[in-house]
Amino acid sequence: MKIPEAGVEVVPAVPPAGRRERKRQQVRDLLYAAALHLFVAQGYEATTMDQIAETADVARATVFNHFSQKVGFLEEWGARRRARVNEILGPQHAEDLPVGDLLRRYLKEMADLNVASRAETAVLMDASARYGRLLQDPSLEIELARIVEQGQQAREIRADVDCEQAGQLLAACYFTTVLRWIREEPAPFDLHQRLVRALDIILLGLLVREAA
DSSP states (O other): OEETTTTEEOOOOOOOSSHHHHHHHHHHHHHHHHHHHHHHHHOTTTOOHHHHHHHHTSOHHHHHHHOSSTHHHHHHHHHHHHHHHHHHHGGGTGGGSOHHHHHHHHHHHHHHHHHHTHHHHHHHHHHHHHHSOTTTOOHHHHHHHHHHHHHHHTTSSOTTOOHHHHHHHHHHHHHHHHHHHHSSSSOSSOHHHHHHHHHHHHHHOSSOOOOO
16 A cells, blocks of 8 residues: 555555454555655644544544554554564564574664655654654564573573563664664664664673683
């Protein structure tokens, strides 16, 4: 699904099995596409739920049936991005990679999505930080903590590392890096390179290791 004026590419969610559920998901995808189009075209704050309903050509009540608040579109955007990364990595059996490589691949795919849709990322990420729960939502932390735990079980991560806290640190690093990246036009630095370097600092630490 694409709304050409804003250049916003919307990847529909995986359709549910039942007919009623599929139709409901189609409406949700339509509303989501309309909202992203308006957010990019005129800004998040300036967009109203009435405008989203008008753009999607549905009743105002239909919007609220799917998204009770405008901030719900921001949460949906983040959820679909994470789902897209997992969808990309799944067939490649990325879970078999060493934990450091898996974390690099995960952040690379997230960075690819941001770079490919910089205008969308700039509006939606900024709005998520201002009006949403960007740094409070644990969803990305949980994804990254799961990878860290997987590495811990493979004895690639120290046993005394708190996986939950590591996930929080990695997620915070990702968000603050992207927020800095979208603040200027053109982009002030290479997002892929900055994320990889930050990840290396986290994985390797700051202190020089003494020779055994």
